[in-house]
Amino acid sequence: MSTFEESLLTYLSSLGLSCGSRVYPIRLPQGIPLPAMTYQLVSDQHDYTQTGQSALNDPRYQFNCWAATMEMQRIWPRR
Numbered sequence: 001m002s003t004f005e006e007s008l009l010t011y012l013s014s015l016g017l018s019c020g021s022r023v024y025p026i027r028l029p030q031g032i033p034l035p036a037m038t039y040q041l042v043s044d045q046h047d048y049t050q051t052g053q054s055a056l057n058d059p060r061y062q063f064n065c066w067a068a069t070m071e072m073q074r075i076w077p078r079r
Helices: 004-013 069-077
Strands: 023-027 036-049 050-066
Touching: 004 023, 004 036
Parallel strands: 023 036
Antiparallel strands: 036 050
């Protein structure tokens, strides 16, 4: 895992959400108690300047919230 992803995981786990520390990259492990969250890198575009590719990039992540019921899925991210 990259430094950014480690920091992201630490931040998400510390938010006090009802999923607690059940935040996983890409896939939800089987048998994990719900609610839980998964995240994945969707794209990682680099910026370009007149001299070529810049050291800056623009990563985009997708977050999925998993819950046992639709009602719990609607309310748990706000807790």
